[in-house]
Amino acid sequence: MSKPESSPAQDNVQITYEPDGTRVVTRTLHRAEGPPITITHRYPDALKHHYTPGAADEDVRLYSGGFLNGNGKYYTGNVSFTWRPSPRIQVAGTRELTADDYDDLFSDATTQTGIWSDIREVLVEQPDNLVPRQPDSISTTPKPSKTNYESIADRIVGEIGSSKADLDSLTFLIPNGWEAHDAAYICNPHNPAQYWSGRTTTGGDGWTVTFDRLQPMDAKAWTELRDSAGIRFTHVGHLARVDGSTFTSEQALQVLERIRIGLALALGRRTSCFLPVGYRNDKPVWALWQAYPVDPYTRVSSQWLDSQVASGQLADLLAKVLDFTAQEDRREALTHALAYYIPTNTGFDAALGVGLPISGLQLLSFFHFVTEGTISKRAWEAQNPNTEAEVRQLLTVMNVSTPVPGHFSNLAAVQARLNPQRDALGTIINMRNHIIHPVKGRPGRYTLQEWAEASILANYWLGLALLHLISYQGEIVATLGARVRHEGDERRSVPWAPPALGTTWSAGT
Incomplete structure (x- = not known):
C-alpha cells in the first residue's frame, strides 16, 4: 500500500490506495477509556450531479446571465427549477426596449388562436459550448438604467447542446424516491469518512442504471417529507451503456421515460427523472430543463416494496421493466x-x-x-x-x-x-x-x-x-x-x- 495521506478535514482519518487503485479510508476513534477503535472501508464516492439540489420545496438554481426567448429577444436574468405551485422551469429577466418594440405594437401580426399555448423555449449563453455551471446564487433581476425596459417572468423549457451529440454518460435527479436499508454503501467524496447505505444498481436492454440516495436524506428527513406530504430531490441517477459505447440524448430520454414507468410501478405513485445532464469525457455537453408531475411523498405508496430489502426489489423490477419496454x-x-x-x-x-x-x-x-x-x-x-x-x-x-x-x-x-x-x-x-x-x-x-x-x-x-x-x-x-x-x-x-x-x-x- 502507498504512503498514508492525512485527510485535510479530520486528523484521525487516513487515505491510502491499494495497487489496483482502490481507495482505503481508515478512521481512528479515540475513547476516554479503552483502546482506540479503527474503522476501515473501501466504499465508492456518491454520485454527483451538475445541479446541487436543496431541501424540501427549495428551488434549484440553474442559470444566471443572458438568454434569448422564443421571439429572439435578449434578456438578462435567471433560470430556476421551482416546485410550487407545480414543478416547472421558471425564467425571470429584463431588457431595454427598442424602437422595433414600439413598431410591434402597431403591427398586423396575428395572435395565437385555440385553447393551447406553447411553453416558451430559451437559449442561454454557453461558454466553451458546455452546459453553464450552476450559479452560486440567484440575485434580484437587474433593471436597466433607463426607464423604458421590459420584465418577463415565464414558465419555459430549455435544451442546452445538440440532441444528436454523442454522450458517454448521463446524470439526473429523482424526487420523492424510496427508502432502502439494504442499499450498498457509498461515501461523501469531499469527506470519505462519511458513508451511508444508499446505492442501488440495475440495468436492462443494454443499459446500466445507478441510483444514489442523497446524504441529507436520513431517517429524520424521510419522516419530515412523509409527514408534510412534501416534495424534494432524494436520489441522483446515472445512466450509461453496458459496453461503454456512446449514445445520443434522444436515446437517453427514451430510456429515462422507461425508468419513469418502472419507478411508477415500484413506488405506486408518480415521480420522474429530472434535469438530465449528458457528459462526454466528463464534460457537461447537453442538458434538458423540463419538469414533470410528481406525487407527494405520503404513506400511501407502494404495495410491494419493503424498505428492509427495497434496493434488491427495485433493482429486479426495473431490470425487467427495461427489458420488457424495449x-x-x-x-x-x-x-x-x-x-x-x-x-x-x-x-x-x-x-x-x-x-x-x-x-x-x-x-x-x-x-x-x-x-x-x-x-x-x-x-x-x-x-x-x-x-x-x-x-x-x-x-x-x-x-x-x-x-x-x-x-x-x-x-x-x-x-x-x-x-x-x-x-x-x-x-x-x-x-x-x-x-x-x-x-x-x-x-x-x-x-x-x-x-x-x-x-x-x-x-x-x-x-x-x-x-x-x-x-x-x-x-x-x-x-x-x-x-x-x-x-x-x-x-x-x-x-x-x-x-x-x-x-x-x-x-x-
Whole structure:
C-alpha cells in the first residue's frame, strides 16, 4: 500500500490506495477509556450531479446571465427549477426596449388562436459550448438604467447542446424516491469518512442504471417529507451503456421515460427523472430543463416494496421493466395500465377507484391472451361474454383465487346481500356495474367503507397483474393482512412463482 495521506478535514482519518487503485479510508476513534477503535472501508464516492439540489420545496438554481426567448429577444436574468405551485422551469429577466418594440405594437401580426399555448423555449449563453455551471446564487433581476425596459417572468423549457451529440454518460435527479436499508454503501467524496447505505444498481436492454440516495436524506428527513406530504430531490441517477459505447440524448430520454414507468410501478405513485445532464469525457455537453408531475411523498405508496430489502426489489423490477419496454407495443400497454393503477393508489373517489382497476385488468387480460397470445379477437369475444369473464381468465393464469378476505367485513356485507352470492371478483364487478352501467330503479347504494374495501382489493389485483406482465418473480410484502403492516413484516413470492418458491394464493394474501 502507498504512503498514508492525512485527510485535510479530520486528523484521525487516513487515505491510502491499494495497487489496483482502490481507495482505503481508515478512521481512528479515540475513547476516554479503552483502546482506540479503527474503522476501515473501501466504499465508492456518491454520485454527483451538475445541479446541487436543496431541501424540501427549495428551488434549484440553474442559470444566471443572458438568454434569448422564443421571439429572439435578449434578456438578462435567471433560470430556476421551482416546485410550487407545480414543478416547472421558471425564467425571470429584463431588457431595454427598442424602437422595433414600439413598431410591434402597431403591427398586423396575428395572435395565437385555440385553447393551447406553447411553453416558451430559451437559449442561454454557453461558454466553451458546455452546459453553464450552476450559479452560486440567484440575485434580484437587474433593471436597466433607463426607464423604458421590459420584465418577463415565464414558465419555459430549455435544451442546452445538440440532441444528436454523442454522450458517454448521463446524470439526473429523482424526487420523492424510496427508502432502502439494504442499499450498498457509498461515501461523501469531499469527506470519505462519511458513508451511508444508499446505492442501488440495475440495468436492462443494454443499459446500466445507478441510483444514489442523497446524504441529507436520513431517517429524520424521510419522516419530515412523509409527514408534510412534501416534495424534494432524494436520489441522483446515472445512466450509461453496458459496453461503454456512446449514445445520443434522444436515446437517453427514451430510456429515462422507461425508468419513469418502472419507478411508477415500484413506488405506486408518480415521480420522474429530472434535469438530465449528458457528459462526454466528463464534460457537461447537453442538458434538458423540463419538469414533470410528481406525487407527494405520503404513506400511501407502494404495495410491494419493503424498505428492509427495497434496493434488491427495485433493482429486479426495473431490470425487467427495461427489458420488457424495449418493444414499443409492450411499453404502451404497461403505460396505459399504470394510468388506471396510479390514480387509485394515490387517492381517488372510492367508487371510481373500483371502476379504474377493473378497466386496467380488462386491458391487461386482452393484451395477455390476444395481443401477445394466440387467441383471435373474435374468439376472445365469443369466449368471454362480459368483463368479469375476461378478468377472471387473467387472475386464473396468475394463480390468484378470489374469495372475499376474511377481514374485509364491509365487502363481505355486500357479498351477503347478493342473490345468488358471488366471490370477491363477482361482488366487485356487481358494484362496478352500478357506476359504469346505471339502470333506472336499481341504484347502487354502498357505504364509503364498502367502496373502499372493493377498491383496495381491485387495485391490489391490478398491481399484481402489472408485475405479472413484466414477469417479476421476486418477493413482495403482504399488504392485505388483517393487521397494520410494519416494515420488515412477512414477505412472500408472487402467486405465479414456481411451486418451490410460492404457495397457494387467495385474494386476502
